[in-house]
Amino acid sequence: MAEAGALSPLPGRDGCPADDAVKRYEQNVKLSGIKRDIEELCEAVPQLVSVFKIKDKIGEGTFSSVYLATAQLQAGHEEKIALKHLIPTSHPVRIAAELQCLTVAGGQDNVMGVKYCFRNDDHVVIAMPYLEHESFLDILNSLSFQEVREYMFNLFIALKRIHQFGIVHRDVKPSNFLYNRRLKKYALVDFGLAQGTHDTKIELLKFVQAEARQDGCSRNKCHGVIGHKGSLSRPAPKNLDQQCTTRTSVKRSYTNAQIHAKPGRDGKEGSVGLSVQRSVFGERNFNIHSSISHESPAEKCIKPSKTVDVISRKLAVKKTAVSAKALNSVTRKATSSCLTVLTCDCFGTDRVCSICLSRRQQVAPRAGTPGFRAPEVLTKCPDQTTAIDMWSAGVIFLSLLSGRYPFYKASDDLTALAQIMTIRGSRETIQAAKAFGKSVLCSKEVPAQDLRKLCERLRGLDSWTPRLAVDPPGHTSGGPASENTDPQASLGQASAAQRSEGSLSGGANAGCPRVITANTEGWDTVPDVTYDLLDRLLDLNPASRITAEAALLHPFFRDMSS
Ligand code: ADP
Numbered sequence: 125m126a127e128a129g130a131l132s133p134l135p136g137r138d139g140c141p142a143d144d145a146v147k148r149y150e151q152n153v154k155l156s157g158i159k160r161d162i163e164e165l166c167e168a169v170p171q172l173v174s175v176f177k178i179k180d181k182i183g184e185g186t187f188s189s190v191y192l193a194t195a196q197l198q199a200g201h202e203e204k205i206a207l208k209h210l211i212p213t214s215h216p217v218r219i220a221a222e223l224q225c226l227t228v229a230g231g232q233d234n235v236m237g238v239k240y241c242f243r244n245d246d247h248v249v250i251a252m253p254y255l256e257h258e259s260f261l262d263i264l265n266s267l268s269f270q271e272v273r274e275y276m277f278n279l280f281i282a283l284k285r286i287h288q289f290g291i292v293h294r295d296v297k298p299s300n301f302l303y304n305r306r307l308k309k310y311a312l313v314d315f316g317l318a319q320g321t322h323d324t325k326i327e328l329l330k331f332v333q334a335e336a337r338q339d340g341c342s343r344n345k346c347h348g349v350i351g352h353k354g355s356l357s358r359p360a361p362k363n364l365d366q367q368c369t370t371r372t373s374v375k376r377s378y379t380n381a382q383i384h385a386k387p388g389r390d391g392k393e394g395s396v397g398l399s400v401q402r403s404v405f406g407e408r409n410f411n412i413h414s415s416i417s418h419e420s421p422a423e424k425c426i427k428p429s430k431t432v433d434v435i436s437r438k439l440a441v442k443k444t445a446v447s448a449k450a451l452n453s454v455t456r457k458a459t460s461s462c463l464t465v466l467t468c469d470c471f472g473t474d475r476v477c478s479i480c481l482s483r484r485q486q487v488a489p490r491a492g493t494p495g496f497r498a499p500e501v502l503t504k505c506p507d508q509t510t511a512i513d514m515w516s517a518g519v520i521f522l523s524l525l526s527g528r529y530p531f532y533k534a535s536d537d538l539t540a541l542a543q544i545m546t547i548r549g550s551r552e553t554i555q556a557a558k559a560f561g562k563s564v565l566c567s568k569e570v571p572a573q574d575l576r577k578l579c580e581r582l583r584g585l586d587s588w589t590p591r592l593a594v595d596p597p598g599h600t601s602g603g604p605a606s607e608n609t610d611p612q613a614s615l616g617q618a619s620a621a622q623r624s625e626g627s628l629s630g631g632a633n634a635g636c637p638r639v640i641t642a643n644t645e646g647w648d649t650v651p652d653v654t655y656d657l658l659d660r661l662l663d664l665n666p667a668s669r670i671t672a673e674a675a676l677l678h679p680f681f682r683d684m685s686s
């Protein structure tokens with residue numbers, strides 16, 4: 125959600141005087157905002173002050189803010205800590221589940237661990253070891269082929285680990301996989317969207333898993349229908365009375381604000397202040413229409429909110445029945461935040477009442493990032509497995525091989541699905557969807573692309589694509605590409621994206637030339653096994669998609685060991 129890179133100061137990197145002035149101004153505004161946020165955090169969770177020196181804010185998203193802090197150790201030296209302050213309106217079970225993923229599965233095999241957790245009222249702060257990391261976009265084109273192999277290998281080590289625990293991360297993307305290039309250290313973070321497999325070893329994920337069913341249909345749209353016009357600005361009401369009365373409205377503003385917040389979030393992803401759109405697809409330059417059906421062809425993903433209510437009521441009953449034994453003390457503590465709501469009857473006790481348990485989760489915005497979602501997620505297949513994380517890893521791999529990030533850029537699921545079709549083929553997508561019980565309609569047929577050719581073309585490695593040819597800044601390209609169904613059309617789209625990258629980079633810097641130094645090391649001899657692995661990750665059918673364990677044994681990683 126929050127992208128650290130986006131907040132890292134960029135002191136006049138491009139060396140243009142006019143830009144520098146603007147940047148200095150923006151930085152000052154940002155600094156005073158950060159200072160205020162740190163003060164507010166210290167007020168909200170005062171016990172932090174005696175343990176940490178909070179230095180900076182390194183990430184801010186819809187559901188959390190992350191700070192860099194230092195802790196004074198007895199030995200005399202300081203230890204760097206990342207403090208993740210979860211938004212106070214997060215569901216207690218959700219918070220506890222995130223924490224449990226970190227404590228049970230984390231701390232080894234490239235999965236982030238946790239050091240402490242603090243709570244005051246409904247403010248929860250998770251303290252983790254700090255891992256300094258790169259912005260994906262900044263380093264993307266400077267990675268050697270060997271570094272890409274190492275990156276993917278380490279990602280699969282992390283995924284194998286969490287999948288063994290029956291955790292489906294559901295938000296695998298570069299900003300959630302921290303990479304320290306110099307130290308060759310990696311860490312999978314952010315279990316804020318995680319769900320459990322049917323046999324998950326993470327007790328608390330059994331609860332969020334149930335809620336995901338509701339999530340499946342209701343995310344984005346159904347909740348948006350509620351229609352509260354709220355803004356997202358300052359989510360944390362300070363005093364408790366206010367807190368109780370405003371909780372509902374605050375929550376709903378979130379679900380609504382998501383519609384506005386999401387594109388920003390996606391665009392911001394590791395972008396360090398540059399609003400360069402490097403995705404292969406833009407929203408508007410895309411005109412394949414598709415629709416998905418399950419029960420009836422006319423039904424899209426929008427269902428009446430009534431359905432959702434019925435489901436959530438059922439859920440409330442179910443959860444109450446199992447609550448006592450399954451919720452640990454962390455949950456109880458976290459849950460006590462809502463205790464002052466008048467109708468609640470667990471205030472001051474150590475259990476969680478049914479009212480607190482049945483508080484609706486913020487399911488709507490917690491949907492991951494469309495560009496990384498697997499086809500079975502996009503088509504709302506109810507049976508989602510760890511395979512969805514492997515798809516997301518495949519999308520990261522696609523970025524690494526093509527040099528484009530984000531690769532898919534879509535703010536809704538159908539657009540994302542249509543974009544997948546242009547790479548993997550419409551017939552192939554429709555056929556795979558049938559295998560998992562979804563019927564997808566597509567207005568025109570697009571062929572599957574050869575992954576090697578696609579990546580080499582986007583990277584500019586092939587001999588005939590002009591690298592960084594010039595278009596007027598802001599020119600949206602690629603629009604008519606999918607109008608045409610012959611193979612050249614999709615080629616045209618890709619090279620149009622290439623052009624738009626060049627022009628937008630120039631445009632963003634207002635005429636200041638920006639030198640892009642690409643690392644060519646190893647890129648001239650990319651072996652076929654590379655694209656074989658990519659093909660297996662981007663397998664449209666989750667049932668046959670490669671697992672993390674199998675990926676580690678793939679010939680692409682020959683002579684690498686963990
Ligand atoms: P969110 O749920 O808001 O996305 P994350 O857990 O993904 O929260 O954290 C947001 C950002 O904060 C990450 O993308 C990363 O840049 C930074 N971050 C999170 N945890 C750590 C950590 N342990 N060390 C360093 N940076 C971190």
Ligand code: MG
Pocket residue numbers: 125126299300313314
């Ligand atoms: Mg995140």
Ligand code: ZN
Pocket residue numbers: 462463468469470471476477478479480481
């Ligand atoms: Zn209660």
